[in-house]
Amino acid sequence: MAQIKSPEELEKIRQEVSTQRDPNRPCISICAGSSCLASGAGEVIAAFKAEIEKQGLKADVDTKAAGCPGLCEKAPIVVIYPQKICYVQVTPEDVPEIISQTVVGKKVIERLIYTDPNTGEKAAHEDEIPFFQKQMRLLIGDNMKIDPKSIEDYMAAGGYSALNKVMRDMSAEQVIEEVSKADLRGRSGSGFPAGFKWESCRKSKGDNTKYVICNCHEGDPGAFADRRLLEANPHLIVEGMIIGSYAIGACEAYIFVGDEFPQTVENARLAIEQAEKYGLLGKDILGSGFDLTMEVCIDGGGYVLGESTALMASMEGRIGEPRMKYDHGTDRGLWAKPTVLNNLQTWANVPLIINQGADSFAAIGTEKSKGTRIFSLSGKIKNTGMVEVPMGMTLREVIFDIGGGIPGDKKFKALQVGGPMGGFIPENLLDLHVDFEELNAAGLAMGPGLVVADEDTCIVDMVIYHLNFLANESCGKCTPCREGLKQMLxxxxxxxxxxxxxxxxxxxxxxxxxxxxxxxxxxxxxxSGPLLSTLKHFRDEYEAHIKEKRCPGGVCKALIETLSETSA
Amino acid sequence: MGVVTLTIDNKEVKAEEGMTVLEAAQSAGIYIPTLCHHEKLETYTACRICMVEVESRGRVRLDTACSHPVANDMVVKTRSEKINKIRKTLLELMLAHAPDSAILQEMAEEYGADKGRFEKESSFCIHCALCVRYCAEVKKKNAIGFVNSGTKREISFVPEIASQECWKCKECFPLCPTEALQAAYVLAGALTFPVAPFELR
Structure with missing residues (x-):
């Protein structure tokens, strides 16, 4: 493919890609996300290809190994376009029937469609499934239409139009102004205004060499939203980062991601390669005179590397330990150059803001938290998966309406918000809204993972699990963290x-x-987040263990045995 | 380099720009306890015992004196209820490793730290890294380093280097704030069992 030299050329190619595609042409889209592949999506994809060949339909039907739509509980997911019929937990044995009945015969196979675990109602189409219906899928809604390994798919879904707009019509200052006006805040959980950070870095007098980093480290146990989004739609992140780098004046951009997600790394690397081939990365991007290189940087694997100073130390080839800092990263960051480090989800919002405009972005959400938030749902919840909700939705709606509640008629006990350093909340706090200030005030952080615990969970045991995790993942450098965790445990x-x-x-x-x-x-x-939040909300469980020698969750073996001995 | 004026414990102190609060305090004869700090070594900020209260531009924060840069009109308190509590608890955590260390005992007396507060830990090491950093930064040999992370972190000699370098040096031994024999013990272990130095100890 030829290098694109101007915004006009890019627009032409985008139009060509779109018009070449017939929206009414049948396409079988199979989720090729990590969860679906682990549940056998690879075999399903192969079976579809073989069956289409066998039935002589190769000229009429397309197949697509698509990005993750989020309903991981029902993996593997298959959507038949143009009718948007959604089949769940598809096996290779179902494939011949799907081809003959649905693709050729236009009939829905009842047994394969989604059944609501609570109401028993069936939903044949993607947009009728309550799990999808109640979300606001601005960033992940197109995942099933996009093969993450195809830049053309991304373009056909509207991709790189924001970059085009920026390069054609906008100055760097205007981009920053737009992002500031949209009130985009850091999705790592800190909620730091992205526009302000970009501007500080742009204006930094430290050095003209500036860097941009996308933090996709996401080490929280039970969290998988960031890496899944990068895996499902890597070009979205690449586009967001090119726009951000242009605004900041950065010459190098890095995606920091763990080697333990090979699929994510592969897709991100391929996306960068494709963008380079099209001339969307490299020298004189779209004839603007702006140069940018991008690279995937594999992290060293420790949880603490998600911390900005440790992350940069690790990228520089030093030990991934945090250090004291008295300068902002925007003045002295990576290799002591001005650097903007943003979370993956922060970058993902950039093309949306440019395309839809700051006002329409800022219309979503609460007074101070705008846009949507992508969470991963896991633990004792019916619909495990990746969801995107507007800011301002209550956690109860996320867990019960979208997540479907707790499996097996069990009672809800606690929700973990904000990862192993966040906190656990009881049922009466589920009406908290997804909002930076509201969650912070409740002692929680807006991390990407929501983990549900049911009544069979022992709170003390769960806290031990998380403190053990932190005790292993801490670098062990400073006394309060290392010795404190040891004694707490x-x-x-x-x-x-x-x-x-x-x-x-x-x-x-x-x-x-x-x-x-x-x-x-x-x-x-x-x-101490998990410890303090549970001492606040579940103090009775600690007291039951200490005073009554009883474990309310029925988990702590020593206490169950003591009890049976005394009663016997 | 310009000169800045700050207040430490109600005393006006003049310091050079770029100095740390610890250096400014020391130049004015004000004592701040330290364990992992060493003039010949790079700032490390690990023991946290030198935590002080710093008020600057209307904001009060707790920070390590050994790293915090001085600034004009800064107000530093080297003792307060909060700082005493932090130092006392940190000392108690460290005394679980080295209840007989002279320097820790001296500080414990000052802050009323109870050496029996926490259950005894198996190693004497309080991870000040003086030995590790001295070997790396001053001697440039890297014969001793840390292995593992988090609560499992411990010092360990690299047998290949240690067997060549350590006999004629041993300069790290007296640096140890807890037990001068600590490094010697670990060294002996490393040289006796060079194949699996950590597992066998």
């Missing part, structure tokens, strides 16, 4: 073994306080 393990003392809770609170005040980085300062 020792005390908590004693509690679950029936050796808890009444003074333990006070001691746990003291260690937490010192950790928050004195730890070197955000990991240590936030490590």
């Amino acid at each position: 020792r005390i908590l393990n004693n509690i679950t073994e029936g050796k808890g003392k009444e003074s333990d809770i006070e001691l746990l609170e003291l260690i937490s306080e010192v950790q928050q005040d004195a730890a070197l980085c955000a990991l240590g300062q936030g490590a």
Whole structure:
């Protein structure tokens, strides 16, 4: 393919790609996301190809290995276009029937369509499924139409039109103004205004060499929204980052992602390669004189690398440990050059803002939190998967209306918001809205993962799990984090073994306080999150373990045995 | 370099721009406790014992004196209820490793830290990294480093380097704030069992 030299040429190619496609031509779209592939989507894709060949339909029907639409619980997902008939948990054995009945015969196969786990109602079309219906899928809505390995698919779905608009009509300052006006805030959970960060970096006098980083580290247990989005639609991120780099004046951009997500890494690398071939990356992009290179940077694997200073240290080839900083990253970041580090979801919103305009973006959400938020739902929830909801939706709606609630008639016990350093909330706080300020005020952070625990969960045991995670993932450099976690775990393990003392809770609170005040980085300062939130909302469970030697979740083995011995 | 004026414990202190709060305090004869700090080594900020309260541009924050740069009109408090509580707890956490360390005991007395507060830990090491950093930064040998991370982190000699370098040096031994024999013990372990140095100890 030829290098594109101007916005006009890009527009022409985008038009060509779109007009070449007949919207009424049958296309079988199979989700090729990690969850679906793990559930056998690879075999389903092969079976479709073989069956189409066998029935002599190759000239009339397309197949597509598409990006993840989010309903991972029902993997593998297949959508038949143009009717948008959605089949769930499809196996290779279903394939001949789908071809003859649905693709050729235009009939819906009842047994393969989605059944609502709560109402038993069936939904044949993608947009009738309550899981999708109740979301606002501005960023992930097209995933099933896009093969993540095809830049043409992305263009056909409207991709790179924002870049075109920027290069044709907008100055760097105008882009920043638009992003500021849209009030786009950092999706890492911090909620830091992206426009302000970009402007600080653009104006930084430190150096003319500037860098842009996309943080897709996402190490939280149970969280998979960021890496899934990058895997499903890598060009969305690439486009957002090119626009951002142009606005900031950066010459190099990096996507920081873990090697443990090979599919994500592969798709991101391929997207960069394709963008380079089209001339959307490299020298003199679209004839604007703006140069940018982009690269995928594989992280070292530790959770703490999600912290900005540790992330940059790791990229520089040093030990991935946080350090004290007295300069902003926008003045002295990567290799001491001005750097903008934004979360993957922050970058994902950029093309949307440029295309729809700041006002229409800012019309979504609450007073101070605009746009949508992509969460991953996991744990004891019926619809495990990736969801996109408007800011301002209540957590109850996310968990029960979209997530479908708790499987197996079990009762809800706790929701973890904001990863292992966030907190756990009980049912009466589920009416909190998805909003930076509201969640922060409740001691939570807007992390990408929502994890549900049901009544069979022991809160103390769950906190031990997360503290163990942090104890392993901490770098171990500073005293309060390393020694504090060690002692917290020792005390908590004693509690679950029936050796808890009444003074333990006070001691746990003291260690937490010192950790928050004195730890070197955000990991240590936030490590007590699960502990403090559960001491606040589930204190009775700790007391049951300590005073009554009883585990309300029926999990702690030592306490169950003690109880049966005494009753026997 | 310009000169800045700041207040440390109600005393007006003049310091050179680029100095840390610790350096400014030391130049004015004000004592701030330190454990992982060493003049010959790069700032490390790991032990957190030098935490002070810094008020600058209307904002009060807790930070390590060994790293915080001085600024004009900055107000520093080296002692407060909060700081005493932090230092006391940090000392108690470290005393679980090295209850007999002279320097820790001295500080414990000052802050009323109870060495029996937490259950005894198996190693003497408080991870100040003085030995590790001295070997890397001053001697440039890297014969000793950290292995593992998080709560499992510990110091370990690299047998291949240690067997060549350490006999004639041993300069890191007296740097240790907890137990001078700590490094010697780890070194002996590394040289005796060079194949699987960590698992066998």
